[in-house]
Amino acid sequence: MLDQLLVKYLGLQLSEVKEKLAFVEKYQAGAEGYGNTNDVEEGYFDPDAEDRIYEFPSRPVKNLETLRKSVEGQYFSAPKVKYERREQRIRISYDKEKKRSYLEAMYVCEDNRTLYICQMCKKPWPFFEAVQIEKGPKLELWQMHMLLCPICAEHYRELRNDSSKITDFISKLCEADENQDEPVCVSIGLKTINFTATHIAEIREIKRLNALSKVNDETKTTSHE
Incomplete structure (x- = not known):
């Protein structure tokens, strides 16, 4: 459903949609290296770091x-x-x-x-x-x-x-x-x-x-x- 919406309203190719959705899923799940931990800017992943909350x-x-x-x-x-x-x-x-x-x-x-x-x-x-x-x-x-x-x-x-x-x-x-x-x-x-x-x-x-x-x-x- 979401991939169809992105193709329709954003004019993206299906391959681009799948890539971006994969990014979002990993990011929102707190996957390593996807920007929601306190140490991403430092270039490494610390499993003990608190999850970053974006205001x-x-x-x-x-x-x-x-x-x-x-x-x-x-x-x-x-x-x-x-x-x-x-x-x-x-x-x-x-x-x-x-x-x-x-x-x-x-x-x-x-x-x-x-x-x-x-x-x-x-x-x-x-x-x-x-x-x-x-x-x-x-x-x-x-x-x-x-x-x-x-x-x-x-x-x-x-x-x-x-x-x-x-x-x-x-x-x-x-x-x-x-x-x-x-x-x-x-x-x-x-x-x-x-x-x-x-x-x-x-x-x-x-x-x-x-x-x-x-x-x-x-x-x-x-x-x-």
Whole structure:
């Protein structure tokens, strides 16, 4: 099941999938030389070493006003989502590299920078999916994505198909406090998504700008009637 998901969503070859899954299984089982013991960086394996626990990344908000100005600049310069109909409808405004770079920097494992912490299961993975928080975005904003392992990505897409759950989730995101201890936990259905404080603050600012833009558009429409 998992290997099929990786082939489908990550575009990997089956041989690559098997290699990466073998890595994950050995890593999560605490196999020798796979990075979850205290002495891996030293290049040897000590069976008496305590298992390393990888903590969820911490990205506290250093200056909220600066963050807001930065997000505002990105928001108003963000390209609109565009599609082009060829043999099939293709999203042509998509910037895959920026989105992945943002998430990699936000959720990289500080103790082993070849691993990334899934925002749902909080386990370290050597690969991930960048999943849109909402369906049908109007702007290309990489902050409106989450870093999820392939299994959790599939779970989230199922939850996202439930309009009431995603509406409630977005409301909770907008109410989340970036000043609380990290990770900032936001529930959706029976699952919990974990965010860094900076990611939450940027999402909140984007949603504020969305609301402001909507009001401005409605005002313009009314004035032209």
